[in-house]
Structure formats: structure tokens, C-alpha cells
Amino acid sequence: MRKINIGLFGFGVVGEGIYKVLExxxxxxxxxxxxxxxxxxxxxxxxxxxxxxxxxxxxxxDEINVVVELISDADAAHDIIIKAFNxxxxxxxxxxxxxxxxxxxxxDLQAKNNVSFLYEASVCGSVPIIRNLEEYxxxxxxxxxxxxxxxxxxxxxxxxxxxxxxxxxxxxxxxESGFAEADPTADVEGFDASSKxxxxxxxxxxxxxxxxxxxxxxxxxxxxxxxKYAKEKNYTIKLIANSKINHQTGEITSTVLPTFVELNKTxxxxxxxxxxxxxxxxxxxxxxxYGKGAGRFxxxxxxxxxxxxxxxxxxxxIRKYENQEEGVFNQTxxxxxxxxxxxxxxxxxxxxxxxxxxxxxxxxxHIVGVIDIEKLKQKEIIENPKLSIIAFE
Amino acid sequence: MRKINIGLFGFGVVGEGIYKVLExxxxxxxxxxxxxxxxxxxxxxxxxxxxxxxxxxxxxxDEINVVVELISDADAAHDIIIKAFNxxxxxxxxxxxxxxxxxxxxxDLQAKNNVSFLYEASVCGSVPIIRNLEEYxxxxxxxxxxxxxxxxxxxxxxxxxxxxxxxxxxxxxxxESGFAEADPTADVEGFDASSKxxxxxxxxxxxxxxxxxxxxxxxxxxxxxxxKYAKEKNYTIKLIANSKINHQTGEITSTVLPTFVELNKTxxxxxxxxxxxxxxxxxxxxxxxYGKGAGRFxxxxxxxxxxxxxxxxxxxxIRKYENQEEGVFNQTxxxxxxxxxxxxxxxxxxxxxxxxxxxxxxxxxHIVGVIDIEKLKQKEIIENPKLSIIAFE
Numbered sequence: 001m002r003k004i005n006i007g008l009f010g011f012g013v014v015g016e017g018i019y020k021v022l023e024x025x026x027x028x029x030x031x032x033x034x035x036x037x038x039x040x041x042x043x044x045x046x047x048x049x050x051x052x053x054x055x056x057x058x059x060x061x062d063e064i065n066v067v068v069e070l071i072s073d074a075d076a077a078h079d080i081i082i083k084a085f086n087x088x089x090x091x092x093x094x095x096x097x098x099x100x101x102x103x104x105x106x107x108d109l110q111a112k113n114n115v116s117f118l119y120e121a122s123v124c125g126s127v128p129i130i131r132n133l134e135e136y137x138x139x140x141x142x143x144x145x146x147x148x149x150x151x152x153x154x155x156x157x158x159x160x161x162x163x164x165x166x167x168x169x170x171x172x173x174x175x176e177s178g179f180a181e182a183d184p185t186a187d188v189e190g191f192d193a194s195s196k197x198x199x200x201x202x203x204x205x206x207x208x209x210x211x212x213x214x215x216x217x218x219x220x221x222x223x224x225x226x227x228k229y230a231k232e233k234n235y236t237i238k239l240i241a242n243s244k245i246n247h248q249t250g251e252i253t254s255t256v257l258p259t260f261v262e263l264n265k266t267x268x269x270x271x272x273x274x275x276x277x278x279x280x281x282x283x284x285x286x287x288x289x290y291g292k293g294a295g296r297f298x299x300x301x302x303x304x305x306x307x308x309x310x311x312x313x314x315x316x317x318i319r320k321y322e323n324q325e326e327g328v329f330n331q332t333x334x335x336x337x338x339x340x341x342x343x344x345x346x347x348x349x350x351x352x353x354x355x356x357x358x359x360x361x362x363x364x365x366h367i368v369g370v371i372d373i374e375k376l377k378q379k380e381i382i383e384n385p386k387l388s389i390i391a392f393e
Numbered sequence: 394m395r396k397i398n399i400g401l402f403g404f405g406v407v408g409e410g411i412y413k414v415l416e417x418x419x420x421x422x423x424x425x426x427x428x429x430x431x432x433x434x435x436x437x438x439x440x441x442x443x444x445x446x447x448x449x450x451x452x453x454x455d456e457i458n459v460v461v462e463l464i465s466d467a468d469a470a471h472d473i474i475i476k477a478f479n480x481x482x483x484x485x486x487x488x489x490x491x492x493x494x495x496x497x498x499x500x501d502l503q504a505k506n507n508v509s510f511l512y513e514a515s516v517c518g519s520v521p522i523i524r525n526l527e528e529y530x531x532x533x534x535x536x537x538x539x540x541x542x543x544x545x546x547x548x549x550x551x552x553x554x555x556x557x558x559x560x561x562x563x564x565x566x567x568x569e570s571g572f573a574e575a576d577p578t579a580d581v582e583g584f585d586a587s588s589k590x591x592x593x594x595x596x597x598x599x600x601x602x603x604x605x606x607x608x609x610x611x612x613x614x615x616x617x618x619x620x621k622y623a624k625e626k627n628y629t630i631k632l633i634a635n636s637k638i639n640h641q642t643g644e645i646t647s648t649v650l651p652t653f654v655e656l657n658k659t660x661x662x663x664x665x666x667x668x669x670x671x672x673x674x675x676x677x678x679x680x681x682x683y684g685k686g687a688g689r690f691x692x693x694x695x696x697x698x699x700x701x702x703x704x705x706x707x708x709x710x711i712r713k714y715e716n717q718e719e720g721v722f723n724q725t726x727x728x729x730x731x732x733x734x735x736x737x738x739x740x741x742x743x744x745x746x747x748x749x750x751x752x753x754x755x756x757x758x759h760i761v762g763v764i765d766i767e768k769l770k771q772k773e774i775i776e777n778p779k780l781s782i783i784a785f786e
Contacts, residue, residue: 021676023533028531100757126677135528136521138421138701141414141694187399251585269662283414284519284694286617290681301534308531317705 001067002311004030004181007058009080010043011037011071013049014121017300018068018307019046029309034058038071045050048164053182060082061291061382068303069366070094078102085113092306094121094299098188100211103202106133116315118306123196123274124149125298127291127303133203133224134316137281143246149278151293152187153219153239156269157258159379161227167220179273189218190256197241199252203316205245207252210243213329215255215377221388222258225364226340235260236268237390251330257391260338265393281321302385332371340388348387351375395458395704397423400451400482402473403463404437404444407487409573410693411461411700411779412439415506423700427451431464435705439777452476459703460695462486471495478506485699487514487692490579493588493604496595504782511699516589517542520684521698526596527709530674537637538597542589542661542688545580546612548572550651551664554620554629560613563672572666576727582611583649590634590647596709597672598638600645600771606722608648608770614781615651618757628653629661630783644723650784651732658763686729726766733759733781741780744768 006022008015015035022030034057035050044051058064059080067084069077069091077095084091086109093099099106099122110117114282116239120130133145137333152174157253159170171188174180186192198211219239230237245252261268270276275293278286292298336356339348342364349355352369359366366388378383400416402562408428415423427450428443433572437444451457452473456768458605460477462470470488479502486492487739492499492512497563513523526538541547545567548785552563564581567573579585612632623630633652638645654661659681663669671679685691729749732741735757742748742760759781769775775782 025534027577088579126680129523131529132521135702135707136698138697140602141418141697155474164543202657228481260699266662269659281694283410283690283697285685285690287519287521288681290683292678295677297676304531305529309528312710314528 003308003315004066004310005064006032006068006307007061007064008032008065008068008070009055009077011035011046011270011378013172014068014299015070016045017296018303018385025390028308030313033064034061055080055083059087063087064101066090066092066307068307069095070303074098078146078238081117083197085109085115085117088115088118088312090115091118092303092310093117093119094303095119096122096192096199100198103199103317103344104208105320116310116313118309118314119199119303120306120315121310122300123199124277125238125291125293125295127276127277127287127289127299128302130203130316131187131305132279132289133200137204137279141206141281141283142245142249142279143282144202144242144280145277146148146240146242146244146280148275149240149241149293150187150193150201150239150275151191151273151275152180152184153193154270154275156188157188157237157239158217160222161226161230162165164224165225166224167222169189188220188337190216193239193241197243199258200241201252201254204243205252207250209243209252209254213254213331215257215331215373215382216383217257217389219258221385222390223342223364223388225366226388226390229338229366230260230338233260234263236263237261238267240267240272240391246330248327249330250340251328252331253330255391258389259391261393276368285392329386331373331377333377334370336369336392337371337376338366338368338390338392340390341386343386346384346386351381394705397459397703398457399423399425399459399461399700400454400457401425401428401461401463402448402451402470403657403767404428404439405463407692407696407705408463410436410689414693421701422704424455427454431554448473448476448504450478457482457727459483459485459700461700462488463696464780467491474499474510475502475586478508478510478708481506481508484507484511485703486510486512487696488512489585489588489592490514492563493591496592497601499627502627506731509703509706511702511707511709513699514692514695516592516668518684518686518688519694520668520670520682521695522593522670522682523596523671523709525682526593530597530672533672535638535672536618536640536675537596537635539633539635539637539673540660541595541631542634542686543580543586544634544666544668545573545577546583546586547668548666549581550612550630550632553615553617557617557620560615561618564786581613583609586632586634586649590636590649593634594645594647595638597636598645598764600643602636602647602722606724608650608724608775610650610775610782612651612777614732616656616757616781617736618759619731619781619783620735622759624732627639627656629656630654631660631663633654633660640724642721642723644721646726648784652780652784652786654786662780680717684783701739705754724766724770727763727769728766728769729762729785730764731759731761731767731783731785733757733783734779736779737775739779741774744774
């Protein structure tokens, strides 16, 4: 078993958590040799000689064989990861946006330098979704991955559903409880979920998809009235990230959309800041993985699992993506959709192929019907903040 | 990637399912070369030249590198597995009783012959519990594994809870639906769950426990009145298999007991034939794995995942149990317990250390209180069919 000497970038709650566990558990056979931080003046709960502001003290130290990258600055993180690869160091990261945006390049560089690049913490915190997709499910048999991968939006949606709160009030509560950031855009607009979905899709189907091509709608347009409608029909509303493959054509469809979920379905039971992912395969119906998606302990736990795996030279298996062409998107077809809107001037019934249900009132209106995805994808529809767009499962 | 030539023992629904998938998916790079069955006269949905009644046609064929053992006769299976190991063949099995009863010996033989022995299908069907315990959770950080690992009893308990059925009626319904066997003893008395718990415990904590030492009570004594009590208190009743470790002392406590579970807890949502397991670690709170625990497709799926893993020489990591002494049981301490009984002559209030609640009526009685586990373990208590013993979580 290999001895792990870690160079840690970043000493926030997760970094500090990992430092403490490794101190308390010498049997894990991993130590932090150096911690690089930006601000040398901040007081830290670790011996001062561990700290430096110079990245080279990690990158040029040949005894350090593992770089754990936990910084928020994506450009700096990108730079560190590439330098670490070139120095023959393994890398553990939790930086989903960075990984989704540069996935192919990072995996190529990892392979070229014959090092491991592990990033379980980047998707659903402590829920071992990547490891299960990698190790347990043969991608030939996988049909879809679908679930709740963003804890911030799930916390807000749970509050909206259970307490009839408006989006603004629920967001405020989430911010006060530490479940949403001051600038919540990445979460509430579904960008974070799209990055995670792109990472999941590669590990599920072995195909790289472009995160910008995910059909994405966040939760900011959802109204109290939408939840009323959901309740009447025994639904709740969840932000569902879904990738599915057509094994005949190899085409992948990836969406991040507010979705009506029947209350008796497994995924409806994922509430508050929790994440839950269904993995559908030809053989075993659905597997469901559930746990905390973010936060100090869940993220530390995922990072520690990756560190442990490096002791026996674990790598995500190149077999899943080597010689694979880029994923082919098929973002076409038809979808059953609900669109809610306050002002009848925003009526978009003309984009529906077929209208099943239409409700009009002084305060709120909605249409349920079938839409061609090509029409739904138009910016003036999917990016229109006045339209509450909710998919049916 | 290694090419897999399989010798299959048994051609029931699971065996046939695996045969079909491997036929349809040549890219899995695994073929069944020979199938050994007991009854040569039965019609089979596969070419007749594949079949034989002579085990040696698999065991003595050097081209066959993987034995998949799917037969019900435990003694014959034991014999086949040991012979296969000695011939240097890897083995995939779903035979939980056999594995739990001979775990140490089989693992030793596997190591001695440097082959892989994989048995994900033996615990919770397609739910990748062993693989996750092995690969993802460092055993130094795991505190407990707890959940529903037997689909038959869960189906019966769900019917009793939702439809106010008696145990006998619910058992009959389970048998008619194919969820319980004609002789249901192994399931309903908790033997099956105890075997699975012993296997789980080894992979969770790296320590072998003796399946006979598990504190075990099945579901056969449960009464409609017990479910009435549960409902009043917002509980349901589940057969919970639980192993927990005290990291200070290394002591393990393992129980399979009917248990009151609060309705809003994750585990209460596992209904019908489904299985669900919570994994508790120091860092990540709880992870929850959920899926179908048995049946043709879930079992086939788990067996196929094991076959796939053999292509890259996967082994359960010896690191978890080598140089480990036998697990130390600490089946002592105190436990909060409900005991229900029809006849006041069966009153066992004298074994309680402390009684919190006592209910007496013409038809049914119950006591809630704290019992010393030493007293609970007495055969005349825990094996008394007139006592409905239910633990609190």
C-alpha cells in the first residue's frame, strides 16, 4: 500500500476537516505535508510551518505524490491541476465547473502522465455516484441517470412545496441557513446541475457532452401557483438532471429542468439539502443512491475516499471513454410540458404542438401540452423569466 | 482487458437471464462455454451442446477462467467453489448462506490460489452494497450499516402495515405473488438476513462474525395489534439488520430484529420487495443505497457486474480482513424494547430493568421498557413464538 504525502491547496472548512481526520487517523497512512493558501495572515487551526503561499512548494516537492485541490478560483485550480499532472502527481479535486468545462483535456493529460485524477466530491458530495457508475454498472447496460444533484435548489424547492413560500422568501431562508450563496446564480439557474450532469454522463455512457448543450432551466421563475397545481395533482416539483442514451443510435439527451414528480416516487422523498440519484439499467430496474450533496463533512468524506483509493493506485477506468467519439446529442423530439405565466400577454400557446389543458384566471395562467424540443429550446422561451417551465417525468 | 470464458452451474431464471444478456451484448467480451445442470431432460432455452450434467466438464476445462455458481444445493455449491479455486478459476456466487457459513475459509482459499471470489448478488441483489463498502468507505471511518436486506419479509411487513393483514394472510399473499417460498423459514425467521448481515459486517469492518451470534428475531410473532400500536406512534415496523462497531474497543454488535421505524425516516420508505441500506460514517452522515433485493433481473445484474469486474482482475481487497482477529462481539448492554403478547400468562415484565409503559386488555397486552440484552437473548424469551419482540431504533 502506497504512502500518501499530500499537498493541499485551500484550507477552508473542507480542507481543515481533512487535515483533522488525517491527524486523528494515522492508520489511513496519509499525511498533509504542505498547505498552500492565499492569505498568509489568517489564523489557522494547524501548525504554521505547514502553510505557504507559494504553489511551487507543493508542485516542486518530489515527496508529495498527491495534490488535493480545494480552491474556489477556477482558473488558478486549472493551472494547479495541469502543473501537478505534468509533475507526475495524482490529483483529487471537487471543482465541478472546472472539470465539466475541461473534462476531455484533463482526462487526456491525466492519461498522458499516467497519474490518477479523482473527483468524487465534485458530484453529489458524499454520494458515491461516480465510483458506482465507473465500477459497478457496465455502461452497455445503463439507460439513464436521473436525479437531484444540487442541494441549494432542492432546499429552496422543499421550502416552497412544504411552506407555500415564494421563491424569493425561500431563497432568503436558504441563504440565512447557509444553503445558498450570496450570489446564488450558479445553483438556482441550473448551471451547477448541468456541470454535474456532464460529468455524470461521461462516467455513465463513456461519452463527453458539451455542458452548454444541456437543455437547462433553473428554478427562479417558479411561482406559488405552480406548487398549488402540483399539489392538486399529487406531484411535487424538483429540479431534475437527467441524461439518457438511445443504445441503437448512441444519442444522448441531457436536461436540467424543473419537473413534476409523483409524490409516491422515490425521488420525491429527497428533500432539503439532500441529493438522490436514480441509475436505470436494462437489468436491475433502478438503483437509488442518496445522501448529503454538499457541506463540510460530505465533501470531506468524498475527498478522503478518493485519497484512500489512491493508496491502491485507483484510476477511473480509461476503458469507458477511450476511442469513444464525442457524445452525439439528440436534443430533439417532443416533450410534455407545463408552462405557467402571470400575464396573458406572455401566452405561448402557439409553440405547443398539442394543448391538453389550459387554465386562465386574473392572477395566473397555465398550459399543459406537448412541445417540440426545438421550440422549447428557443432562447425567448427557455430563458424567458416570465415563464414557469416544468417538465413531466 | 481479459476475455471471460464462463462455466455456469445452474440454469434457472438468473442463469438464463445472464446467458441471454451475454448473447445479446458481445461487447461485454464474456461468453458462456458450458452450463452444468442436474436434470438433462428439461427443455432449455439455449443450444443443447452447451449443457452437461458433469461438473468436470467445467472444472477440468482450462479455457474456462470464471465459474458462475447459481445452484440452490449449498453442499454441492461449496464443493464446486473449492474445486474451482483449486483449479485457479475465479468464482462468482450468489449463495449467501454458504458464504456466511464458510466466509473465512473461502476467502483464505481464494487468497491462497490468487483468484477472485465475488458475490455481490448474495446481499441485496442489485444494490451494490459490498462493492461500496469495499471500495468507497474506509473501514476506519465506518460506524454502522443498517437496513432492510430481505425482500420477502419486507413485502409481508408492508402488507401488514398498509392493509392491516395478519401475518398468515400476508405470508400467503407473498407466496402467491412469488415473493415468499413454500417453506419461508429462512426468510421469515431472519436467518437469511443474519447471513447477509454477517457478510456485510466483514466488508464494513473487516471482521468476521459468527452468524449464529447475531441477536435474531423473525417476524412470525408479529400481530395486527403491534401494527396498531406502531401507527398510533407514527411508526412502521421493519425487520432491521444492524451491525455497529465501537472503534475504541473494536467490539461489534449485530442484530436482526423487528424494529419500530419513524415514518419520516428514510428506511420507512423502503416498501414491498425492495431493500435499502444505510451506511453511517464519521464524516458523511448517512449514505443510503436502495433497489430491488432479489429476483431474476436484480440478481442477474449483480452477477453481471461481478463478471465485468473480473475483466480487470477485480478482487475484494484482502487489506480489509488480513491480519484481523475474529470480530469481538459485544452482545451486551441495554436496549429499549416493546414486547406484545395475547395471554397474560405470557407476561414477561420481570425481565425488564425498567418499565416505561404497560398496556393490558382482554385481547392484547404490551410492555415497553429497557431490557438487558443478556436477558433478551435467553432462548425462552427471544425464541418464544408468543412474544412479539420489537426494538426501538
